Amino acid sequence: MSVAELLTLGVFALILLSVPIGFAIVAASAALLIWLDGPSLMVVPQRVFGGIDSFALLAIPFFLLTGNLMSAGGMTGRLLDFANSVLGRFRGGLAMSGIMASTLFAGISGSAVADTSALGRILIPAMKKAGYRADFAVASIAAANVVAPIIPPSIAFIVLGVLTNQSITQLFLAGLVPGALYGVAMLLLAWWIARRRNYPVSAVAEKGAVWRAFKASAFALLLPLFILFGIRTGVFNVTECSAVAVIYALLVGTLVHRELTLAKFIDALRQTARMTAVILIIVGAARVFSWILAYYNVPTEVAAFVSEHISHPLVFLLLINLILLVVGMFLEANAAIVMLVPVLFPIAASLGIDPLHFSVVMVLNLCIGLITPPVGLCLNIAAVIGRLSLERAALGVLPFLGMAFGVLLLITLFPSLVTFIPSLLGGR
Template identity: 50%
Template sequence: MLVILAVSFTILLLIGVPVGFALLSGSMLTILFGGSVNPLIIPQRIFSGMDSFSLLAIPFFLFTGALISQGGLADRLVRFANAVVGRFRGGLAMSNVLSSVLFGGISGSAVADTSALGRTFIPAMVRSGYTPAFSVAVTAASAPLSPMIPPSIAWILYGFITDTSIIRLFMAAIIPSLLWAAAMLAVVIWKAHREEMPVLPPAPLKEVVVTARAASLALLLPVFILFGIRMGIFTVTEAAAIAVLYAMGVGLIYRSMNLSTFLESVRSTVQSTAVVMIIIGAAGLFAWILAHTRTPEAIATWILSVADTPLAFLMLVNLVLLLLGTFMEVNAAKIMVLPILFPVSQQIGIDPVHFGVIVTANLCLGLLTPPVGIVLALACKIGNVPLERGAVASFPFLLAGIGVVLLITVWPDLSLWLPRLVLG
């Protein structure tokens, strides 16, 4: 059965079939032609894979991000970021990173971040004297902050698959996300002084205050969500629904929402939700096949024979996930590898929250790495830069990201200190 699954899935991916449909089709072919399993198990496992109340948070958070993006709030965040760091050398590039931090806690999507901020920053940076390749590289390198910074689908999906507390994952993600942002800023500062990049005129204090006030309602959204969940006012799923109402209220207050932007947000949410849920449903069938063939146990035995200590195992996981992330989207990759790797991590004594941060950080880094590198490819398209030049320009940022991943791997308290402090 496993041979049919591996061969069919690989062939479907190579001919360009989307990951969700490749996973679903490969699993169906495996059951139909691979043994004596009743084909009625196919719809049962697909439905059971999606039958979870906690998954309702996904469309709600997607809708929140779409409302914020379509409502023009990205421009308010950009103006605030420019007012804060624009006065420094390479300030516009630093503002690009800071805007991703601010926007990430709202949209939770690296693609949305790249699309919304890239169309603003890349032309502006080129006009200000930055090279197109560097402008693309900064945008692509900071975009993975969106799925890293809570709340985002990446954490909800990991919590659902592994039955781990989502609020703990949200808390655990904060310090690694800030480390990632600091690493990106360090590369920008180094490059800015080395190549004498442009400096924007310093913004007066009044402008900083005005732009902060203009963006304040959008900036408070992630704080409102995390505070409400921590205080027990609502669950993660309820918080996602409330976030939709909050985003709609902000759009009405700022007068940035109309019928057209609302309908576009609905369309975008339906499309994105369908993609995610197809992958989740297919993953339910895929995971059942793995369990039926006892594949996780066999792989666990092999891994433990190669890496029998937590650190050695995590280094092996880093290598595998970095390679996997180069050609697969974050959520699809999680759904494929977690049924295999997570039980091994528990067997070897690794904290599930710490493991979730490592897995997510690795796969987010894959968004930047060729040959696929989704956000790098999108940023290159926006900036009209060949992918090869964009990849070369983003290499220092990639090295910095790898450094952050290694740091959170060898120092678990970077992930676990805050949730233990806040949640006990």
């Protein structure tokens, strides 16, 4: 067996034994170095530390904290009220409102898991109470929040930008159109299913209700625009922007809405610390994985094999879609990015594939894995909130998975959907 096969099998064997992903990668890497009598084991802690020793990665805890503070400060409910005032009049309006709110909230937190937890606690019980089937309520909210790692600020794009030395600002801009397309696709599907199943219609909002809801949620709606404007104009870089966003969330939550108490603030810090630790342990551990692959020339061998058998960029992208969709079923997105980028990114570049296009295709692929059984973290969280078995949740999410695959295929076939905004605003 090759080094790559041994290392991958070791990681998956430990994951099946319920070892957390980050620790599974480190343990399998260390075991392989011992087995092959390779370099000193001191390489492992050195590479783990080197993997997280990046100024740009500081943006991750700040953006996560921003999302948690916004949620604790009452902005999640205000975004949902605004979405419901706009879409509640349509059949299935509550589900559509949830999808719209998820898309808006994605521009604040950058984390699909955090958004599913925050919005799911509000929306899934409300939808069940209103007469929606439990599997539809769980599936629609889980699928809607997949958009979070695509719309800026995206944690996945920050990690990928650090690994590939790409502009994180360019990656953020590249995610705008695909994220919007995904959100619209989910809205249309929810509306179509609601019509077929005759789900309830909310009362038409009274005159002026939309404007009042918009004003109430204005501070939350302005934050994503503030982030993009600040980064694009060079007022601050991505990391500085994330710190400013935390201050913004604190001021709005305490001085404007006055819902952010000391207890909620401490809880937001606790949640952020937990989520940051999980992400950074995975990033650091996966750096060991990628270093071992590079040490034993695995990327070079894979590149030679691909160049010998595949010469057309589209064929390569379609093949990568299939591979990443399978990988996304089992691996957390950030772990998969750190493990696979050193192998796949140079091959894509050698075939002339635009780096931004490849990056967005890769992230969207792995995000779809968040609602793909058996791991499907967002699907699992939503199922727990909805008190639904994973089997029933998996059946309910199938139409949404089909629509997600359609958006992925569209993005793969038409690179201009990704590169248009960066070319227009980013000076490419």
